[in-house]
Amino acid sequence: MITGERMAVVDENAAALGVSQKQLMESSGHALARTIRAVADTGSTIAVVAGRGNNGGDAFVAARFLEDYDLTISLLGRAERIGTDIARENWDALQRAGFDTQEVTDSSEFDLPECDVVVDAMLGTGISGDLREPAASAAAAINASDATVVSVDVPSGFDANDGDHGDDGVDADHVVTFHDTKPGLADLAADVTVADIGIPAAAERFVGPGDVRLARPDGREGRPYIIGGGPYTGAPALAAQAALRGGSELSFVAAPDAVAGEIQGYSEDLIVQPYERDDDVLTPETAQDLLETAQEYDNVVVLGPGLGTADETLEAARQFLESFEGRVVVDADALRVVPNLETDATLVCTPNRRELAGMGGPDVDDLEAAADEVEAFAADLGHLVLAKGATDVITDGERTRISRSGTAGMKVGGTGDTLAGIVAALMTYADPLEAAAAAAHVNGLAGERLAETEAFGFLASDMLKEIPAALWNETDE
Numbered sequence: 001m002i003t004g005e006r007m008a009v010v011d012e013n014a015a016a017l018g019v020s021q022k023q024l025m026e027s028s029g030h031a032l033a034r035t036i037r038a039v040a041d042t043g044s045t046i047a048v049v050a051g052r053g054n055n056g057g058d059a060f061v062a063a064r065f066l067e068d069y070d071l072t073i074s075l076l077g078r079a080e081r082i083g084t085d086i087a088r089e090n091w092d093a094l095q096r097a098g099f100d101t102q103e104v105t106d107s108s109e110f111d112l113p114e115c116d117v118v119v120d121a122m123l124g125t126g127i128s129g130d131l132r133e134p135a136a137s138a139a140a141a142i143n144a145s146d147a148t149v150v151s152v153d154v155p156s157g158f159d160a161n162d163g164d165h166g167d168d169g170v171d172a173d174h175v176v177t178f179h180d181t182k183p184g185l186a187d188l189a190a191d192v193t194v195a196d197i198g199i200p201a202a203a204e205r206f207v208g209p210g211d212v213r214l215a216r217p218d219g220r221e222g223r224p225y226i227i228g229g230g231p232y233t234g235a236p237a238l239a240a241q242a243a244l245r246g247g248s249e250l251s252f253v254a255a256p257d258a259v260a261g262e263i264q265g266y267s268e269d270l271i272v273q274p275y276e277r278d279d280d281v282l283t284p285e286t287a288q289d290l291l292e293t294a295q296e297y298d299n300v301v302v303l304g305p306g307l308g309t310a311d312e313t314l315e316a317a318r319q320f321l322e323s324f325e326g327r328v329v330v331d332a333d334a335l336r337v338v339p340n341l342e343t344d345a346t347l348v349c350t351p352n353r354r355e356l357a358g359m360g361g362p363d364v365d366d367l368e369a370a371a372d373e374v375e376a377f378a379a380d381l382g383h384l385v386l387a388k389g390a391t392d393v394i395t396d397g398e399r400t401r402i403s404r405s406g407t408a409g410m411k412v413g414g415t416g417d418t419l420a421g422i423v424a425a426l427m428t429y430a431d432p433l434e435a436a437a438a439a440a441h442v443n444g445l446a447g448e449r450l451a452e453t454e455a456f457g458f459l460a461s462d463m464l465k466e467i468p469a470a471l472w473n474e475t476d477e
């Protein structure tokens, strides 16, 4: 099962792997034609009713495989307003090859031709809201006819993200859906065929540009709350700055008074809040104070960078996580308290190899080869794990993604802190697994950008300025 939203991600990832959307459209159209052929007797009349998106494009391809039928193709709208290049190219091919096509420019002009089979290619996963004209009238005409209805991908009017089918949507007899079934299709009284269209498994397994596009902020929101610092001061500053570079509007750091000035000194962009109590490290009493602030603002919390391993600090981290109910990126020393933790919070744990082993996870060099073990570990732990290494494995115990971005120069200290900050920024908007997967990928891309000119000599602090381009520009290319 895959949602329409996720399907668009996979499709974009496939294109980055070299399997273009046009190739996928060709496969879709071919698969569609096979099903149509199975329901249309020799000599039948077939009417294709197409929209201006790629759902229509699939049917333009199918038409080329169905030339032996009595076939008409109606486009709802003007050809110059076809929404994508690949749908337009396939439409143009039908014109040049002399197919029987017509443009329906006014809903009052739409007459469903006499036919035995209707191909409903008006709307697929690109729908938003109720059917608009002329699609609404066309759907009514299709539903009123006695013809067998074959819908492309989903019946038009159906929302492939939540499985809702609008009242005025098409009643399909057959649905040819692509790659994987969509939520809610099984509840329809239609025959559903799932067609393999040749999307490589890698497009789902490996984090790609589609994942980044889905998870990246499309505005400036989010106020991550970084609880870190004490024995170390650079780590929380890097995490907090990375969150700002990832689209957060403000970044708070709660730290011992003794080091608050030092952390602020790294960056005028941060809001550093010294602990009220006069301790050099996080204590259970302070954790209680911070809990109130974190809950009041409903922030994403980053817990761990630079906290150190004092017994009272680990106890403080445990108590914080046991009481907090929001979203937390748990990094560095705080990871030690996660096994056997009782919490209602949503945790994204970001261990490196040593920390992963310390938590009871697999102790391996090659995380990618051990992805199943990491997945099983996350399932046992009951929390999402982003295991950091040369490749990163991101898993919630059921869904597992791998990010291969990054470069050996990122072995330098601090790149895990930038990662934690990016995860926090993206978690403001996105599902935690999607956020963690995209963040891992973006952090690696930021390093790759620097490696082009700075090989093994760049710093984690240099990566900060590369994060925006890795997040918003790189994947637009």
Ligand SMILES: NC(=O)C1=CN([C@@H]2O[C@H](COP(=O)(O)OP(=O)(O)OC[C@H]3O[C@@H](n4cnc5c(N)ncnc54)[C@H](O)[C@@H]3O)[C@@H](O)[C@H]2O)[C@@H](O)CC1
Pocket: 007, 008, 010, 011, 024, 025, 028, 051, 052, 053, 054, 055, 056, 057, 058, 083, 084, 122, 123, 124, 125, 126, 127, 128, 129, 130, 131, 132, 133, 135, 152, 153, 154, 178, 197
């Ligand atoms: N994502 C993938 O991996 C693949 C997708 N393919 C096809 O592409 C389809 C998705 O294509 P698109 O993203 O172009 O979207 P659609 O073809 O589903 O629809 C986009 C068009 O519908 C219009 N529209 C949106 N909501 C509307 C409403 N409520 N009433 C009337 N018009 C409305 C939009 O303005 C736009 O012109 C899939 O369903 C599938 O058929 C295939 O070509 C192969 C691979």
Ligand SMILES: [K+]
Pocket: 055, 120, 121, 122, 123, 124, 151, 152, 153, 154, 155, 156
């Ligand atoms: K459709």
